[in-house]
Amino acid sequence: MKYQVLLVEDEPITGNALRQALSSETIEGQGIDVAVAADGKAALDMIAPGKFDLVVLDLKLPQITGDEVLAALRKIDPYVDVIVYTNYQDPPVMKKLMNLGVAGYINKGADADLWATVEKIKARLAPVPDEERQSLAARSGLGE
Amino acid sequence: MNSGTSSTVEADGKSSARRPLAEQAIWDMRQRGRLADAIRRSELEADRKPDSLVFPKLTCDMYLQVGQPEQAGRWALEMLLRMWQTPPALFNEFARRFQRAAFRLDARGKAELIARLNEMIDDGRVHDRFIARCRALVSSSESYRTVPGGRTKEKTVSVKMPLQQQSPAPPALAAINAAPQYPNGIQHVVDSNTGAQFCEGLTAGILSPVALVNLAREMEATNASALERCIADIPLSSLTREELRPLVDFLLSFLERRERLEEALRLFKDHPRLQNSSHIQASFLRICRKLGRFDLIQEFVTRNPAVTKTDKFNLLYELVYFYEAQFDLERAREILSRIGDLFDTQQPILATLRNFYLRFGMFDDASRIDLRLADLREGRRPLKYQEAVAESQAEVYSDLEHQRQLAALSDMTNGISHELGQPITNIRYTIQLYRRQLESELKQDVVFSVFDTVLRETERMGGLVKRLAPVTSTRRVLENFDAVLRVQDRVKAERARLSERGIQVAIEAPKPIMMHADPVRFDQLISNLLLNSFDAISDLPREHAGWINIRLTSPGGRHLRMVFRDNGPGISPEHRRKIFEPFFSTKPPGRGEGLGLFIVWNLLKMQGGSISLDSTYTRGARFIVLLPTETKLTAKPIEP
Numbered sequence: 001m002k003y004q005v006l007l008v009e010d011e012p013i014t015g016n017a018l019r020q021a022l023s024s025e026t027i028e029g030q031g032i033d034v035a036v037a038a039d040g041k042a043a044l045d046m047i048a049p050g051k052f053d054l055v056v057l058d059l060k061l062p063q064i065t066g067d068e069v070l071a072a073l074r075k076i077d078p079y080v081d082v083i084v085y086t087n088y089q090d091p092p093v094m095k096k097l098m099n100l101g102v103a104g105y106i107n108k109g110a111d112a113d114l115w116a117t118v119e120k121i122k123a124r125l126a127p128v129p130d131e132e133r134q135s136l137a138a139r140s141g142l143g144e
Numbered sequence: 145m146n147s148g149t150s151s152t153v154e155a156d157g158k159s160s161a162r163r164p165l166a167e168q169a170i171w172d173m174r175q176r177g178r179l180a181d182a183i184r185r186s187e188l189e190a191d192r193k194p195d196s197l198v199f200p201k202l203t204c205d206m207y208l209q210v211g212q213p214e215q216a217g218r219w220a221l222e223m224l225l226r227m228w229q230t231p232p233a234l235f236n237e238f239a240r241r242f243q244r245a246a247f248r249l250d251a252r253g254k255a256e257l258i259a260r261l262n263e264m265i266d267d268g269r270v271h272d273r274f275i276a277r278c279r280a281l282v283s284s285s286e287s288y289r290t291v292p293g294g295r296t297k298e299k300t301v302s303v304k305m306p307l308q309q310q311s312p313a314p315p316a317l318a319a320i321n322a323a324p325q326y327p328n329g330i331q332h333v334v335d336s337n338t339g340a341q342f343c344e345g346l347t348a349g350i351l352s353p354v355a356l357v358n359l360a361r362e363m364e365a366t367n368a369s370a371l372e373r374c375i376a377d378i379p380l381s382s383l384t385r386e387e388l389r390p391l392v393d394f395l396l397s398f399l400e401r402r403e404r405l406e407e408a409l410r411l412f413k414d415h416p417r418l419q420n421s422s423h424i425q426a427s428f429l430r431i432c433r434k435l436g437r438f439d440l441i442q443e444f445v446t447r448n449p450a451v452t453k454t455d456k457f458n459l460l461y462e463l464v465y466f467y468e469a470q471f472d473l474e475r476a477r478e479i480l481s482r483i484g485d486l487f488d489t490q491q492p493i494l495a496t497l498r499n500f501y502l503r504f505g506m507f508d509d510a511s512r513i514d515l516r517l518a519d520l521r522e523g524r525r526p527l528k529y530q531e532a533v534a535e536s537q538a539e540v541y542s543d544l545e546h547q548r549q550l551a552a553l554s555d556m557t558n559g560i561s562h563e564l565g566q567p568i569t570n571i572r573y574t575i576q577l578y579r580r581q582l583e584s585e586l587k588q589d590v591v592f593s594v595f596d597t598v599l600r601e602t603e604r605m606g607g608l609v610k611r612l613a614p615v616t617s618t619r620r621v622l623e624n625f626d627a628v629l630r631v632q633d634r635v636k637a638e639r640a641r642l643s644e645r646g647i648q649v650a651i652e653a654p655k656p657i658m659m660h661a662d663p664v665r666f667d668q669l670i671s672n673l674l675l676n677s678f679d680a681i682s683d684l685p686r687e688h689a690g691w692i693n694i695r696l697t698s699p700g701g702r703h704l705r706m707v708f709r710d711n712g713p714g715i716s717p718e719h720r721r722k723i724f725e726p727f728f729s730t731k732p733p734g735r736g737e738g739l740g741l742f743i744v745w746n747l748l749k750m751q752g753g754s755i756s757l758d759s760t761y762t763r764g765a766r767f768i769v770l771l772p773t774e775t776k777l778t779a780k781p782i783e784p
Contacts, residue, residue, distance in 0.1 A: 011566055011569070011570060013570040013573070013574060013597060013601075014566070014569050014570050014573050017570075017573035017574055017576075017577045018573065020577060021573075021576075021577055060562055108565060108569040109561075109564075109565035109568055109569060110565070110568055112568065112569040112572040112573060113572070113576065114572065114573045114576035114577055115576060115580075
């Protein structure tokens, strides 16, 4: 059963690269399916409760802010894991996001590292025992 | 603003943490016995901050300390003048000092001090809620003659403890206590639950109305709710005898103090003869304002048109608020102007006026008042302090401008971070992805496509930098040039791009318009506007015959007025507010970063101009650009 990831990203090149990279990976023999939504509206059309194992959400989307999308997503699926990633850190928005329940945060921009991002996503998806996951997260900079 | 704080532990063991710098300096000087310096510094600070009560209070205290009650009295009055918007409890701070000063003055000095206070009240420069108490203060001061060789003032180092004063029972109380009908004196009246006894005091003539007022005042001070209960039973509308006027006057302000505004209003309506007094009128306006009854204020102003020409500050003050609430800025401005003319030498009023101007965003007027304030201070101050004055006055309104610019700058830098981050991420991810793929097999076409992507993204970054240049460059070269010719040149320069898309450009200009401005910035302005229209029209199908129309005039000769029209899709209502914001774009990423109009806006602002969108124009987009023909360094933006 492949893992289902929803990637919300408006930059085609970035989105494509991440999709290709994730699709080429496996977790304990299971592959990863990546659906890409180019804006918030598309994301809301695609999501349904329990449909995805993980949402990777770019914060700066056209015409709607990431936290607004997240709030709307949460209304449909209150429990799905969400990792936000962006090259743009806005402290007030970060606070709002933490309140909405975000599993982690990844930096793009000048420090963008495609394969490290993939590892973090895999770490979130994989059924790893808690302590191991926590130490993994700590090593890769993901807040838990 | 210089509000630095310092924190030291004093010799007496008390920490002076969080005491502002000026106060700390004054404290130090006092500890060292340099009282004259401390007083001078305190006066300076009081002048610099016409809203502050701290320094007049401090100055008054120090003058009392060095035995100069005349100066102390003056500074106590200054406190009162500044207590326009402070909590009523602070009245005691003024009253205490006034009394101390008055006590120490000889008969002539005291008479002068009292005369000055009365004058302030008559001019309407004292807030109405304090007037009753001021009158009481005056009458009690008048009643006590300074005994020659009287109490010697104790020298005290600590200025924190005010001198305790025992005041003998004021006259009215004494009268009550002596009256045979009230064997238990004041207690009897206070305990009574009905106004009947109060009225009996009136009708039986035991107490004159004035004494009644004094009695009521004391009751307010000792047991206000008992007084409330007393007057609850008085048929207030029956108190129509002229001689009862002082009592009704008092009751009106008492009701306002107790927040029984509706009743106060009724009382006002029932006593038309009261309405001639400007204090009462100001109270009425204030009560209506608190109740939101602007209809009543309107009625009043209609019935008494002369009120707008009053020379009483308290009335003018209320009228400003009224016109502001009615969005009648024109009239509000007239009133403000009148205040400025009438009270040209009164610093606290000018400070209040300045704050009004700031509230209404009228920065030119605010700075004019600041200059006037500085002039007034200049007369009293040695030359070396002038810099401090100039500094503090510039701070006030430039702070607001500065904050706005900082906010705009912060938006822009955030946007830039993101905009640069996108192509950077694209480049990195692309390289990182294909690096792995190419480890197994090196395919030339894959390598070349990676290179192409990288090049394209760097162009995107470069384009961003280039578009930002007009906003970031600081070199300014002013030249004389004809705006019309310059616009024509710009259009010619873009001809290739425009004609490729079949866009016609028409320039309407009845005559040359000479500018003395930065030609490079002007070019950037026109280019950005052209490109903005070009981009908009390009969104429409090729068959659509696009045109751009630029009309240049110079009404009045001091400004260039450009109307920039295109027949593109126009700007939808929900986007109208945002089009001048940085990085707002309706285009997909990579095509137009949404900087054009933001840059235009900034360029204009830098040169004292402005741009606005005509929201009634439906055939495309219509922008109105205003630009002074003569660029000045500190030009304020013009509103179209």
